[in-house]
Amino acid sequence: MVTKRLARLNEQLKREVSELVLRKVRDPRVGLVTITSVEVAGDLGSARVYVRTQDPNDELNESLAGLEAAAPFLRRELGRSLHLRRVPELRFQQDHSLDQARRIEEILSDVVYSDLDEDEEHLE
Numbered sequence: 001m002v003t004k005r006l007a008r009l010n011e012q013l014k015r016e017v018s019e020l021v022l023r024k025v026r027d028p029r030v031g032l033v034t035i036t037s038v039e040v041a042g043d044l045g046s047a048r049v050y051v052r053t054q055d056p057n058d059e060l061n062e063s064l065a066g067l068e069a070a071a072p073f074l075r076r077e078l079g080r081s082l083h084l085r086r087v088p089e090l091r092f093q094q095d096h097s098l099d100q101a102r103r104i105e106e107i108l109s110d111v112v113y114s115d116l117d118e119d120e121e122h123l124e
Contacts, residue, residue, distance in 0.1 A: 033063050048093055
Protein backbone atom coordinates (compact mmCIF):
# COMPACT_ATOMS: atom_id res chain seq x y z
CA MET A 1 0.00 0.00 0.00
CA VAL A 2 1.29 3.43 -0.95
CA THR A 3 1.11 5.93 1.88
CA LYS A 4 0.20 9.56 1.28
CA ARG A 5 3.76 10.61 2.00
CA LEU A 6 5.17 8.10 -0.49
CA ALA A 7 2.62 9.15 -3.13
CA ARG A 8 3.61 12.81 -2.65
CA LEU A 9 7.28 11.88 -2.90
CA ASN A 10 6.62 9.90 -6.10
CA GLU A 11 4.93 12.92 -7.69
CA GLN A 12 7.61 15.34 -6.48
CA LEU A 13 10.38 13.15 -7.86
CA LYS A 14 8.53 12.80 -11.16
CA ARG A 15 8.29 16.59 -11.52
CA GLU A 16 11.88 17.21 -10.46
CA VAL A 17 13.42 14.46 -12.61
CA SER A 18 11.36 15.58 -15.62
CA GLU A 19 12.56 19.13 -15.21
CA LEU A 20 16.19 18.08 -14.75
CA VAL A 21 16.14 15.79 -17.78
CA LEU A 22 14.61 18.57 -19.88
CA ARG A 23 16.85 21.39 -18.71
CA LYS A 24 20.17 20.00 -17.47
CA VAL A 25 20.94 16.57 -18.94
CA ARG A 26 23.26 17.11 -21.89
CA ASP A 27 23.87 13.49 -22.91
CA PRO A 28 23.17 13.25 -26.67
CA ARG A 29 21.82 9.71 -26.21
CA VAL A 30 18.89 11.05 -24.22
CA GLY A 31 16.35 12.15 -26.81
CA LEU A 32 12.87 13.47 -26.21
CA VAL A 33 11.73 11.37 -23.27
CA THR A 34 8.75 11.63 -20.96
CA ILE A 35 8.92 10.60 -17.34
CA THR A 36 5.54 8.90 -16.89
CA SER A 37 5.81 7.86 -13.25
CA VAL A 38 8.15 7.23 -10.35
CA GLU A 39 7.82 4.48 -7.75
CA VAL A 40 9.93 4.91 -4.64
CA ALA A 41 10.66 1.79 -2.60
CA GLY A 42 9.25 1.65 0.92
CA ASP A 43 12.70 2.10 2.48
CA LEU A 44 13.33 5.17 0.25
CA GLY A 45 16.57 3.58 -0.95
CA SER A 46 15.69 3.29 -4.62
CA ALA A 47 13.20 4.62 -7.11
CA ARG A 48 12.03 3.18 -10.42
CA VAL A 49 11.62 5.92 -13.00
CA TYR A 50 9.35 4.92 -15.89
CA VAL A 51 10.19 6.48 -19.25
CA ARG A 52 8.59 6.73 -22.70
CA THR A 53 10.04 8.32 -25.82
CA GLN A 54 8.20 11.07 -27.64
CA ASP A 55 9.24 9.84 -31.07
CA PRO A 56 8.44 6.18 -31.85
CA ASN A 57 11.49 6.03 -34.14
CA ASP A 58 13.86 6.87 -31.28
CA GLU A 59 15.88 4.05 -29.82
CA LEU A 60 14.64 3.74 -26.25
CA ASN A 61 17.56 1.57 -25.15
CA GLU A 62 19.96 4.34 -26.11
CA SER A 63 17.94 6.89 -24.13
CA LEU A 64 17.83 4.54 -21.13
CA ALA A 65 21.62 4.11 -21.30
CA GLY A 66 22.03 7.89 -21.35
CA LEU A 67 19.69 8.29 -18.40
CA GLU A 68 21.52 5.58 -16.44
CA ALA A 69 24.78 7.42 -17.10
CA ALA A 70 23.19 10.66 -15.90
CA ALA A 71 21.67 9.04 -12.77
CA PRO A 72 24.45 10.13 -10.36
CA PHE A 73 24.19 13.70 -11.66
CA LEU A 74 20.40 13.64 -11.33
CA ARG A 75 20.62 12.23 -7.82
CA ARG A 76 23.08 14.96 -6.81
CA GLU A 77 20.80 17.66 -8.25
CA LEU A 78 17.79 16.14 -6.48
CA GLY A 79 19.74 16.24 -3.22
CA ARG A 80 20.27 19.96 -3.68
CA SER A 81 16.64 20.75 -4.45
CA LEU A 82 14.77 18.32 -2.17
CA HIS A 83 15.02 18.19 1.57
CA LEU A 84 15.50 14.45 2.09
CA ARG A 85 17.88 12.65 4.39
CA ARG A 86 18.62 10.17 1.67
CA VAL A 87 17.94 10.67 -2.03
CA PRO A 88 16.83 7.38 -3.61
CA GLU A 89 19.00 5.65 -6.18
CA LEU A 90 17.38 6.13 -9.61
CA ARG A 91 16.70 3.16 -11.89
CA PHE A 92 15.25 3.92 -15.29
CA GLN A 93 12.83 1.51 -17.01
CA GLN A 94 10.65 1.54 -20.08
CA ASP A 95 6.99 2.31 -19.38
CA HIS A 96 4.80 -0.44 -20.81
CA SER A 97 1.48 0.84 -19.42
CA LEU A 98 0.34 2.43 -22.69
CA ASP A 99 1.09 -0.76 -24.63
CA GLN A 100 -0.77 -2.82 -22.05
CA ALA A 101 -3.75 -0.45 -22.18
CA ARG A 102 -3.86 -0.75 -25.98
CA ARG A 103 -3.76 -4.53 -25.75
CA ILE A 104 -6.61 -4.61 -23.23
CA GLU A 105 -8.60 -2.26 -25.45
CA GLU A 106 -8.05 -4.57 -28.45
CA ILE A 107 -9.20 -7.60 -26.48
CA LEU A 108 -12.27 -5.79 -25.20
CA SER A 109 -13.21 -4.53 -28.65
CA ASP A 110 -12.85 -8.06 -30.06
CA VAL A 111 -15.14 -9.39 -27.34
CA VAL A 112 -17.72 -6.63 -27.83
CA TYR A 113 -17.78 -7.02 -31.62
CA SER A 114 -18.01 -10.79 -31.44
CA ASP A 115 -20.95 -10.45 -29.00
CA LEU A 116 -22.65 -8.02 -31.39
CA ASP A 117 -22.17 -10.45 -34.28
CA GLU A 118 -23.70 -13.26 -32.24
CA ASP A 119 -26.66 -11.06 -31.29
CA GLU A 120 -27.27 -10.22 -34.95
CA GLU A 121 -27.22 -13.91 -35.85
CA HIS A 122 -29.83 -14.66 -33.19
CA LEU A 123 -32.10 -11.90 -34.53
CA GLU A 124 -32.11 -13.32 -38.05
